Amino acid sequence: ALWRAHQARMAARAAGARAVEPDLRLSRQDPFGLRYIALLGLVVALLFGSIWRAGSVAEMVPGGARGAALAAGPTWEGWIEPPSYTGLPSLYLADQGEVIEVPEGSRITLRFYGEVGALSLTETVSGEGAEAASTDPEQQFEVARAGEMRIDGPGGRSWAVAALADAAPEVEVDERDARTAFDGQMSQPFAARDDYGVVSGGAVFALDLARVDRRYGLAVEPEPREVIRLDLPMPLAGDRTEFTETLVENLSEHPWAHLPVTLRLQVADAARQEGQSEPFEMVLPARRFFDPMAAAVIEQRRDLLWSRQNAGRVVQVLRAVSYKPEGRLFRSEKAYLRLRVIVRQLAAMTQSEGLDETERDEIAQALWDLGVLLEDGDMGDALERMRAAQERLSEAMKNGASEEEIARLMQDLRDATQDYLRQKMQQAERENPEESDQRSAENMMQMNQQDLQDMMDRIQELMEQGRYAEAQQALEEFQQMMENMQVTQGQGQQGQSPGEQAMEGLAETLREQQGLSDQAFRDLQEQFNPGAQSGQSQNNEGRSGGEGRGESHDGQQGQGGQGGEQQGQGGEGREQAEDGQTGEGSLAERQDALRQELERQRQGLPQLGGEAGEAAREALERAERAMEGAEEALRSDDLAGAIDNQADAMEALREGMRNMGEAMAEQQNPGGQGDAEGQPGQAQADPLGREAGQGRQAGTQDSLLQGEDVYRRARELLDEIRKRSGEGERPDVELDYLRRLLERF
Structure with missing residues (x-):
């Protein structure tokens, strides 16, 4: 009875049960909204992937509606490759129209797929023979002429090919x-x-x-x-x-x-x-020689190179022009002696076994060097000759020389002045090769030459009238004018500070010391090898030193077995002094003179404060002591010790110049402003010629872009870079740098 009561109660409760209402708020279960992605994928699939759109895939292949048939049967592909030097792109044959224009030499490649023989090619563009169909699966040929090309078979096409000829350069x-x-x-x-x-x-x-x-x-x-x-x-x-x-x-x-x-x-x-x-x-463009003697030497060189049959005639002409030379036919004894040696060598070669090509070229090179020496001369020698002529004329007037003597000295002065002015004009032409610059320099030189000519005429007129006091005064004015011309020529820049002038003087002293050291080293070599390079010239020095500056030691007697020729080289071609004075004694005297010059420069240094200025003075004092030690070693014939002291002197000079530059920079830049401020009202420029800024402003290079010749200068610079980049003997690093410059500009 209890069990039945329980069942009845449960049945009544089950009869009153109701289903739970659904919760449509899905955001709690899908906070990132992934349900929408699934919905989007479903919609796209329905639109583009449904069964009734499958036929459109056939329209995506070449041939449109024929695509299905082509996919199921034979097909082909091909392309055209123009020659690589043309720089043109390759062409896909299926994308081209009925007419194709390609350069001659283009390579056409065709490939047939599917059953062999289903597709065939007929073409008349290769010129390889009679027109015949080819069914090879892969074919290549070059376009040699205009013609037609046709593919027969399923999906076949035809083209008219125009061959573009490559024109000659x-x-x-x-x-x-x-x-x-x-x-x-x-x-x-x-x-x-x-x-x-x-x-x-x-x-x-x-x-x-x-x-x-x-x-x-x-x-x-x-x-x-x-x-x-x-x-x-x-x-x-x-x-x-x-x-x-x-x-x-x-x-x-x-x-x-x-x-x-x-x-x-x-x-x-x-x-x-x-x-x-x-x-x-x-x-054929070439250098012109204006000096009559130089022009004559170069002309005989040309005749010798024209034919060796002219060797005898060249000897006769050169002997004639060098026989008892008068006046200023030769610039120096060295040039005269060198010509006589060349004449003797050429005569000996001609009379012995005849002149071969090697000997002819050797004589021709010697004549060229002599012509350049006669033409260019030396600006310092010309100035010294002019000063010597002035001094001789002044002494003659003071001592009451005869009219004939004064007239002769006056003519010497005119000749020396003409020579000096001519060399200055040539120097101006070398520095300004453009025609407009040459005319400007020539006009300036002609004006100066005319002024000097008038002044010399006035001096001669006063001397002829017996007014020697006035003539002496006019000569002094003439000397002053020439000195002013030399100052203008030598300084190159105006407004140099005392420190800059001192730096230039020290740099010149360093170069002269280097020359003396080179000379001492060569003399030391000759002590251990007396048979080599004998005939040491008293005035010959090294690369930079003193009187012999610029003369090579190889030019002394004994070179190549031609001792006679070398008498005209190496300082004025003179042997050592007849009194037996050695080259070391001469070096000692010049070393002492250089030490005295350094002492004068050191005492005349501007006031430079700070540690750098004090270090500069100490370094110059060390250099002076080292020079004194080198002088003593030279007088004692201790060349090795002299070279060591000279090396110490050069090192001390370099250190002094470096410290002096730092001191000058500190003096000019006390507040960190740099050199850009400069002096008021004076245009400032950096070493590259760009205008410096004012205060803390950066400088500009606008000044480099001004002037009529800016494009000419840029073109010349680019031409020089291209010329050097084509010289294969230059280092690879330099060639790479030059190529980068060309790519940049």
């Missing part, structure tokens, strides 16, 4: 902007072009014998010579399809210098096609 000479520098360096512009770019070029100079004036040494038949071949400069960066460049070369020493030649330029492209310019008639 062109080049022409630009004669309008050609110029020749003072030293004979030729600058010949040219223009070149090619449809795909020029890869190389050359210049060929050939002697134009029909236009040669066949007289004197040129009357005989010339010896055969190869034409002159030069490589044309090419742009290292940029487009080579059309460009303008300049051929820069110095052919002054060539046997055809100043003779008629024909210039022909040649260029080539990557297809090995060549183009040539029209023959351009010209005179």
Whole structure:
């Protein structure tokens, strides 16, 4: 009864039960909203993946509605590759229209897939034979001419192929902007072009014998010579399809210098096609010699190189011009002695076994060096000769010399002055090679020369009238004018501070000390090897020292077995003093003079405070003591000890100059402003020529972009960089640097 009551109660409760209401708020179970991603995927699948859109896949393959048939049967693919030098991209054949234009030499590649023989190719562009169908699975051929190409079979197509010919390169000479520098360096512009770019070029100079004036040494038949071949400069960066460049070369020493030649330029492209310019008639540019004696020597050199049959005639002419020279025909005894030695050598070679090519070239080089020596001379020698002529004339007037003596000395002064002014004009031309600058320098020199000529005429007139006091005063004014010209020439910059002048003086002292050290070292070598390089010249020094500055020690007697020739080299070609004074004694005297000069410079230093200034003075004192020790060692014939002391002196000089520069920088920049402020009202520039800023402002280089010749200077700099980058003997590091410069600019 209890169990039945329980069942009835449970049944009544179950009859009243109700289902739980659903909870539609899903955000608590899906806080990131991933349910929407699932919904989006379902919608995309319904739109693009349903069964009724499956037919559109066939439309995505080439051929559209034919895609299904092509996929089930044979098919093909192909492409066209133009030559690599054209720089054109490859072409996919299926994407091209019915007409295709490609360069000659393009390679066409075709591949057939599927059953062999179902597809075949017929083409007339390769020129390999009669038109015939080919069924090879893979085919390659080059386009040699215009024609047709057709693929027969399922999905086949046809094309009309136009072959674009590669035009030959062109080049022409630009004669309008050609110029020749003072030293004979030729600058010949040219223009070149090619449809795909020029890869190389050359210049060929050939002697134009029909236009040669066949007289004197040129009357005989010339010896055969190869034409002159030069490589044309090419742009290292940029487009080579059309460009303008300049051929820069110095052919002054060539046997055809100043003779008629024909210039022909040649260029080539990557297809090995060549183009040539029209023959351009010209005179081979070279250096000109204005000194009559130098011009005569160079002319005889040309005749000797023209034909060795002229050797006897050259000997006769050179003997005639050097026999009992009068006046100022030769600049120095060294030049005269060198010419006589050359004449003797040439005569001996001619009379013995005849002149061979090696001996001829050796004599020609010696004549060239002599011509340059006669032409250029030495500015310091010309100035010293002019001063000596002034002093002799002044002494003659004071001592009451005869009219004939005074007239002769006056003529010597005129000649020395003319020589000095001519060398200054040549120096100005070397520093300003452009034609406009040359005219400006020449006009300035002519004005100065005329002023001096008038003053010398006035001096001579006063002497002829017996007014020696006034003539003496006029001569002193003349000397002062020439000294002022020398100061203007030598300083180069105006407004130098005392510190800068002192630094320049110390730098000159260091160079002279280096020269003395080089001379002592060579003398030490000769002590251990007396048979080598004998005939030490008293005035010959090293690279930078004193009177013999610039003369090579190799130019002394004993070189190459030609002792006679070397008498004209190495200081004025004189042997050691007749009294037996040794070279060491001469070096000791010059070392003492250099020490006294350093003492004078040290005492005249500007006031420099601070540790750097004190260190500079101490270093210069050490240098002076080392020089004194070197002098004592030289007088004691202790060359090794002298060299050690000279090395200490040079090291102390370098240290003194370094400390002096630091002291000057501290003095000019007490507040960290640098050198940009400078003096009020004075334009400041850094060592590169850029304007310095004011105060804390940065400087600019606007001043470098001003002036009419800014583009010329930029072009010349770029030409020089290109020229050096083409010289393969330069180090790889330097060549890489030059190429980076060209890529940058």
